[in-house]
Amino acid sequence: MKNQIMKITSAEVFIGGPGKNYVTLKIMTDQGIYGIGDATLNNRETLPAQYLQDYLIPCLIGMDPRNSEDIWQYFYRGAYFRRGPIAMAAIGAIDMALWDIKGKIAGLPVYQLFGGKSREAALVYAHATGNDLDDLLESIANYQSQGYKAVRIQCGIPNMPKGGYGVSREGEDSKHFITDFTGAVPKEEVWDTEKYLQYMPTVFEKIRERFGPDLKVLHDVHHRLTPREAAAFAKSVEKYNLFWLEDPTPAEDQNALKLIRQHSTAPIAIGEVFNSLWDCKQLIEEELIDFIRISVTYGGGITHVKRIVELAAIHHVRTGFHGAPSHSPISMAAQGHLNIWAPNFGIQEYLVLGTPECDALFPSKHYYKDGMFHISDEPGLGVDFDEKEAERYTYKRGYHPVTRLEDGTMWNY
Numbered sequence: 001m002k003n004q005i006m007k008i009t010s011a012e013v014f015i016g017g018p019g020k021n022y023v024t025l026k027i028m029t030d031q032g033i034y035g036i037g038d039a040t041l042n043n044r045e046t047l048p049a050q051y052l053q054d055y056l057i058p059c060l061i062g063m064d065p066r067n068s069e070d071i072w073q074y075f076y077r078g079a080y081f082r083r084g085p086i087a088m089a090a091i092g093a094i095d096m097a098l099w100d101i102k103g104k105i106a107g108l109p110v111y112q113l114f115g116g117k118s119r120e121a122a123l124v125y126a127h128a129t130g131n132d133l134d135d136l137l138e139s140i141a142n143y144q145s146q147g148y149k150a151v152r153i154q155c156g157i158p159n160m161p162k163g164g165y166g167v168s169r170e171g172e173d174s175k176h177f178i179t180d181f182t183g184a185v186p187k188e189e190v191w192d193t194e195k196y197l198q199y200m201p202t203v204f205e206k207i208r209e210r211f212g213p214d215l216k217v218l219h220d221v222h223h224r225l226t227p228r229e230a231a232a233f234a235k236s237v238e239k240y241n242l243f244w245l246e247d248p249t250p251a252e253d254q255n256a257l258k259l260i261r262q263h264s265t266a267p268i269a270i271g272e273v274f275n276s277l278w279d280c281k282q283l284i285e286e287e288l289i290d291f292i293r294i295s296v297t298y299g300g301g302i303t304h305v306k307r308i309v310e311l312a313a314i315h316h317v318r319t320g321f322h323g324a325p326s327h328s329p330i331s332m333a334a335q336g337h338l339n340i341w342a343p344n345f346g347i348q349e350y351l352v353l354g355t356p357e358c359d360a361l362f363p364s365k366h367y368y369k370d371g372m373f374h375i376s377d378e379p380g381l382g383v384d385f386d387e388k389e390a391e392r393y394t395y396k397r398g399y400h401p402v403t404r405l406e407d408g409t410m411w412n413y
């Protein structure tokens, strides 16, 4: 394009972080302003980094960073082989960095560029987890004492020896990152649908008995059920008034949600493995879900996810962006800006990243208080990246576990 008065001069990718391989993109301009973005594709981190380095960054140099829409279209439409989590995480990081730059040029926090605040702060949920019920109840009480009004609950299932999803095994502290760095190949977990279906409703019952009706209770099935099982399960837990039931069935079969809807009014959340509007469209337009979980990282950045949020708004679908700690504080900030603005905001998944090491790598004035996430009024995304700190970390390969049924059959993780 002609008449450019601002140019991208360079861009660099960094991989690493405290306990996690964050993939951070930094875009420099000829005006001294820079922007940062997150391309962390959990446990496949080198791939978006390579995609950026080999294919996208060479094209970025010389472009006007203010044209974030055209740059998004250039990388999306311009690629013959579109979509997929690797490409979308790479485009997403560029897009976040360009919004960061745009906000810094304007001297405004990014949410002001969307239309300002719809709320003062965003409701978040924490992950309460227990190897058994007592453990879980203690974990919930602990989050409540920190002010959380919403918790996602995952519980070990009796006689399921290697734990369900989101439950760490005895002596392991893997529940937060879901990444195992110790083996040459993934660890294996065992899953038993029957045991899960029998036990899980009793857990909800005990939670309601102990904590009453007001606690917002979420639960993640993590793609483990068939459509019929999921429909029966959703129906059986209706009386516990869950805030949501997440990923009841494998996310690629969108028709599965129809059966669930026909049998239950339990609110359904889905989409953390989606990477474009095209994955969300049917579920939103047919009003088969209540919350959309796509993240700004895997979903191609702010530009594309904002489009999804706007489509969702006219179909009564609220946001519930994925916020597992695999996302760095950069994408959490990008989602924070969308959350403050979105008329159809629902809730934000939030795991405390705020270790001193993480704060030193990604300094920011955004903060958690009393169950809510507050966005600062710093220009841009309001989070920085300390390159000196980044020198402390290098890439280390890690895996999600894999899941098998008791007879050895592979199952959905």
Ligand code: KDG
Pocket (backbone or CB within 6 Å): 042, 178, 220, 222, 272, 323, 324, 325, 326, 349
């Ligand atoms: O990388 C996968 C994790 O982010 C995912 O398993 C976490 O399901 C998850 C959640 O809801 O946070």
Ligand code: MG
Pocket (backbone or CB within 6 Å): 220, 222, 246, 247, 272
């Ligand atoms: Mg999930």
